[in-house]
Structure formats: structure tokens, C-alpha cells
Amino acid sequence: MSETALTKQETRTPSTTLERAKQTPVYTPVVDIRENEREVLLQADMPGVDETSVQIDLEGRELTIRGTYRPTAPEGYTAVYQEYARGDYERVFTLGDVIDRDGIQAVMKHGVLHLTLPKAEEAQPKRIAVSAG
Amino acid sequence: MFWNMPTLGYRDVWGEFDRLQREMNRLFEPVARRARVVAEGFPPVNMWANEDEVLLTAEVPGVDPDKLEITVKNDTVILRGERPSEELKEGESYLRQERGAGTFVRTFNLPFHVDGEHVGAEYRMGILQIRLPRREEDKPKKIAVQAG
CATH class of the missing domain: 1.20.5 (Single alpha-helices involved in coiled-coils or other helix-helix interfaces)
Incomplete structure (x- = not known):
């Protein structure tokens, strides 16, 4: 069993393992991951993505989050200044054994994906009551 | 070797x-x-323009629209806001912290004076779009040349 409940996997480039039909750049969303006794909480910045264009896949121990780019260039305007580029988002995480895979919840709000990954019942700390004999 | x-x-x-x-x-x-285009600061912005106005878009994911403040004066646009930091509850710890938090200010100079009365802003999916129309008297005028 891995020491942490959730470890990031960066050893592969998503775009090379997955055949992509369209030529859109793929960005790695930045994330915060917090942990407490009961659950692991993940937040990922994916501006321009809403609940209909985000996809979360769990395959074996691999949790993949994907967000689909939707072109937003307004019609009739010329781009005059650019600091950010738009594209798809993708990032893969490896789940530890402590995560209850059936209890994962996801909420998308203001371009941020909030994932709640509850820990399995048996992984949660327990106190054993001692009764007087 | x-x-x-x-x-x-x-x-x-x-x-x-x-x-x-x-x-x-x-x-x-x-x-x-x-790798993304290196931004000048937070939030990164893009701008589009036509003859009458400039559209400014900014990526501000996770920012409450109420915490965004847009100030327009003459040819200057100031965007202020705050991205709250998540307070750790008791027993919580960070495994990874990549997202930034705090207040931000960005100032932009446009090549024309903005009609402050007609500035529009909307916030969708973490992206703020500000419509900055050119002031009427600032618009370019075509002067017809008459044959003498």
C-alpha cells in the first residue's frame, strides 16, 4: 500500500499515450490536494470548463481528469494581446488503496473542479472501547 | 566516453x-x-479588439464574482480581486499545493478613452470577460474630401 492516499503520476505525457483526434494543446491543470482522517480533497483549476465538459475516469488505480476546450474567440474581433492560450486539460493521478472508489464525488464551480475522495471504512482510524471485565 | x-x-x-x-x-x-504562455501576472489576460471596443478576458478560476472589482478611468482599466486561500481544518494537511491565493491587481492602458457608462462584465466558468467600448468622441471619424 502506498503511504499517501493519492500520488501524482507525471512519468508519461498524456498526449502520447492517447490518440487525440483534434490538434488542441493539452495543459496540466494546477491542483491543491488536502487530506484528513476521513477523505482526500482535490481542487483543480480548469478555467473555461463546466460540469458538461469535464470528464473523470477511474480505470484500475488511475484517476484521470479531463476538461474539453471550447473556443471562445469572439466573432468580428481581432486578437491584439495574448497572455494565455486555450486548450484541453488532462492530468492523471494514482489512487492508493485507502480510497473508497465508489464514494468519489465531483463538483464543478467557477472553473474549479472539486473532488472528494473518501477513505475506505477500514482505513479510517478507530478507537476500540475497552469494557470492564 | x-x-x-x-x-x-x-x-x-x-x-x-x-x-x-x-x-x-x-x-x-x-x-x-x-507550457503555457508566460503571464505578466495573475490573472493572465487576453484582449480582442474591433473599431468600437476592446474585449478583455481574464482567467480567474475559483474567484467569487462578488470579489472582483473593475475600475475604469479614461484610458485605464484596473482589475482587482481576491482568491481566498483554503483554510485547513483541524487534522487536515496539504499533500500538494500548486494553486495560488491572495489579492491581485492588474492595470491596463488602452489606446483610447473608455465609455465608462457602457462597460459590461460577465463571469462564466472561471473566465471574466470585460467589454470596454470606446468613448463616442474618441472614435475615428472619416472626413470626406470634396473636389474643389
Whole structure:
């Protein structure tokens, strides 16, 4: 069993393992991951993505989050200044054994994906009551 | 190891470096392609323009629209806001913290005076879009030339 409940996997480039039909750049969303006794909480910045264009896949121990780019260039305007580029988002995480895979919840709000990954019942700390004999 | 390659002359060594460099470029190319445009600050912005107005978009994911403040004066636009930091509850710890938090200010100078009365802003999916119309008296006027 891995020491942490959730470890990031960066050893592969998503775009090379997955055949992509369209030529859109793929960005790695930045994330915060917090942990407490009961659950692991993940937040990922994916501006321009809403609940209909985000996809979360769990395959074996691999949790993949994907967000689909939707072109937003307004019609009739010329781009005059650019600091950010738009594209798809993708990032893969490896789940530890402590995560209850059936209890994962996801909420998308203001371009941020909030994932709640509850820990399995048996992984949660327990106190054993001692009764007087 | 170069000293184990007696057949390599001076030129061949540099050719070897070229090959190595090409190999390295090839290796890092996917990373370079994924790297985002380096932003001047937070939030990163894009601008579009036509003859009458400028559209400014900013990526501000996770920012409450109520915490965004847009000030327009003459040709200057100031965008202020705050991205709250998540307070750790008791027993919580960070496994990874990559997202930034705090207050931000960005100031932009436009090539024209903005009609402050008609500035519009909307916030969707973490992206703020501000419509900055050019002031009527600032719009370019075509002067017809009459034959004398």
C-alpha cells in the first residue's frame, strides 16, 4: 500500500499515450490536494470548463481528469494581446488503496473542479472501547 | 566516453553535440508544447479588439464574482480581486499545493478613452470577460474630401 492516499503520476505525457483526434494543446491543470482522517480533497483549476465538459475516469488505480476546450474567440474581433492560450486539460493521478472508489464525488464551480475522495471504512482510524471485565 | 572513441576527430565531437542537442529537443518538445504562455501576472489576460471596443478576458478560476472589482478611468482599466486561500481544518494537511491565493491587481492602458457608462462584465466558468467600448468622441471619424 502506498503511504499517501493519492500520488501524482507525471512519468508519461498524456498526449502520447492517447490518440487525440483534434490538434488542441493539452495543459496540466494546477491542483491543491488536502487530506484528513476521513477523505482526500482535490481542487483543480480548469478555467473555461463546466460540469458538461469535464470528464473523470477511474480505470484500475488511475484517476484521470479531463476538461474539453471550447473556443471562445469572439466573432468580428481581432486578437491584439495574448497572455494565455486555450486548450484541453488532462492530468492523471494514482489512487492508493485507502480510497473508497465508489464514494468519489465531483463538483464543478467557477472553473474549479472539486473532488472528494473518501477513505475506505477500514482505513479510517478507530478507537476500540475497552469494557470492564 | 569520448576517450574511448579514437575514430572521432574534432569535427565529429561537435557533430556528436549537435546530435545530442537534437535528441534533447526532441525529448523535451512535448513539455515545451504544453507550457503555457508566460503571464505578466495573475490573472493572465487576453484582449480582442474591433473599431468600437476592446474585449478583455481574464482567467480567474475559483474567484467569487462578488470579489472582483473593475475600475475604469479614461484610458485605464484596473482589475482587482481576491482568491481566498483554503483554510485547513483541524487534522487536515496539504499533500500538494500548486494553486495560488491572495489579492491581485492588474492595470491596463488602452489606446483610447473608455465609455465608462457602457462597460459590461460577465463571469462564466472561471473566465471574466470585460467589454470596454470606446468613448463616442474618441472614435475615428472619416472626413470626406470634396473636389474643389
